Amino acid sequence: MVKQIGLKEVATYLPDGRVDNIERGLELGFEEAFLREKVGFLTLTQCRDEEGTLELAGRAVRALSNKTKLDLASVDCIVVCTQNPDDHGLPNTASALHAQLGLSPNCAAFDVSLGCSGYVYGLAIVKSFMEANQLVCGLLVTADPYSKIVDPADKSAAILFGDGATASLLTHDANWSIGQGRFGSDGSLRAAISVGEDGRLNMNGRAVFSFSATIVPPLVKNVVELNDMRIDEIDLFILHQGSRYIVEEIRKRLGLSAEKVPFFAKDTGNLVSSSVPAILEQKIKLEHDRVLLAGFGVGLSWAAILLTRCTED
Amino acid sequence: MSESEIRSLLALIVPSINWSVVTLDASLEEAGLDSLDKANLIMEIEGILSIKIDDSEYEKLDSIQNLIALGK
Numbered sequence: 579m580v581k582q583i584g585l586k587e588v589a590t591y592l593p594d595g596r597v598d599n600i601e602r603g604l605e606l607g608f609e610e611a612f613l614r615e616k617v618g619f620l621t622l623t624q625c626r627d628e629e630g631t632l633e634l635a636g637r638a639v640r641a642l643s644n645k646t647k648l649d650l651a652s653v654d655c656i657v658v659c660t661q662n663p664d665d666h667g668l669p670n671t672a673s674a675l676h677a678q679l680g681l682s683p684n685c686a687a688f689d690v691s692l693g694c695s696g697y698v699y700g701l702a703i704v705k706s707f708m709e710a711n712q713l714v715c716g717l718l719v720t721a722d723p724y725s726k727i728v729d730p731a732d733k734s735a736a737i738l739f740g741d742g743a744t745a746s747l748l749t750h751d752a753n754w755s756i757g758q759g760r761f762g763s764d765g766s767l768r769a770a771i772s773v774g775e776d777g778r779l780n781m782n783g784r785a786v787f788s789f790s791a792t793i794v795p796p797l798v799k800n801v802v803e804l805n806d807m808r809i810d811e812i813d814l815f816i817l818h819q820g821s822r823y824i825v826e827e828i829r830k831r832l833g834l835s836a837e838k839v840p841f842f843a844k845d846t847g848n849l850v851s852s853s854v855p856a857i858l859e860q861k862i863k864l865e866h867d868r869v870l871l872a873g874f875g876v877g878l879s880w881a882a883i884l885l886t887r888c889t890e891d
Numbered sequence: 892m893s894e895s896e897i898r899s900l901l902a903l904i905v906p907s908i909n910w911s912v913v914t915l916d917a918s919l920e921e922a923g924l925d926s927l928d929k930a931n932l933i934m935e936i937e938g939i940l941s942i943k944i945d946d947s948e949y950e951k952l953d954s955i956q957n958l959i960a961l962g963k
Contacts, residue, residue: 782946784930784933784946784949787931788934791931792934792938827931
């Protein structure tokens with residue numbers, strides 16, 4: 579019988595640098611009310627120039643190791659979700675992290691190239707990979723320092739993204755079971771979030787907004803039904819924090835309260851693939867037993883999955 | 892779409908502005924429609940009219956008058 583893999587714990591690493599996003603936005607010609615009430619990011623986290631994706635990822639794993647007393651020698655699978663790998667992505671970040679952490683030669687290491695939907699995809703990938711191969715201890719790492727590709731003078735992107743990394747431990751002895759999810763893509767819209775020949779991020783905010791507002795509400799409802807639940811039985815919806823406006827728009831379309839679909843990212847900015855797990859670590863309360871995660875962005879792609887708190891029987 | 896339908900949509904998306912006093916040719920941006928609300932408005936109009944508005948046309952849509960002309 580296949581032993582079920584679930585989510586045990588999450589740890590987040592946020593670099594020390596901070597950008598005053600109100601100040602930056604005012605310099606770019608935005609109104610303060612727009613920045614506070616619509617964009618919602620008051621501060622953006624920012625790594626140092628010399629701090630690469632590998633360093634962020636390693637710090638997140640060490641935070642997880644300290645938190646859980648994890649013996650890194652027991653890790654038999656490490657997956658890194660990033661779209662900003664060091665060294666042009668070759669070698670892959672997971673292999674570099676494998677070496678940095680001194681993991682076992684029996685530990686599988688590979689990258690997943692996705693953005694804001696990446697954590698939700700990653701949970702499903704790692705769970706399935708581990709169950710199929712009877713692995714016991716897996717790590718899912720997210721690290722995307724977008725400050726390295728965003729032009730600070732670009733009005734469409736400079737006020738949105740923060741840097742950060744997370745590490746999640748997946749194992750049998752879990753705190754959260756991972757339910758069924760739904761995943762999708764529309765590759766015809768891929769140019770809406772892309773890096774140009776100049777190495778800078780190009781973002782078509784209108785296209786991303788329309789995509790998010792139309793795709794995510796039915797996606798959320800679909801995943802709730804898929805898990806034989808009613809929407810009012812879900813305690814918390816952790817949506818990718820693209821902006822306060824998009825979180826609010828999706829919430830309104832779902833007919834849910836702000837308490838159930840909060841905007842959490844005012845002090846960090848949009849952390850890309852780390853946005854959902856950072857909230858999962860920091861904002862979950864004891865009364866939250868069923869939590870729906872939804873990520874959407876680069877690709878354009880989308881993913882949603884249900885987590886249910888494991889009870890001791 | 893009719894003028895009243897467009898004014899109703901504007902009022903739904905940005906209820907804090909009195910859209911009934913905004914003239915047909917006035918700039919919606921100057922009247923207080925920010926970039927996010929405009930994206931939302933145009934998405935709604937695309938859905939109602941079952942049309943796709945490309946980015947070059949989108950930039951020109953800054954008055955009720957121009958919105959009325961859509962799809963005609």
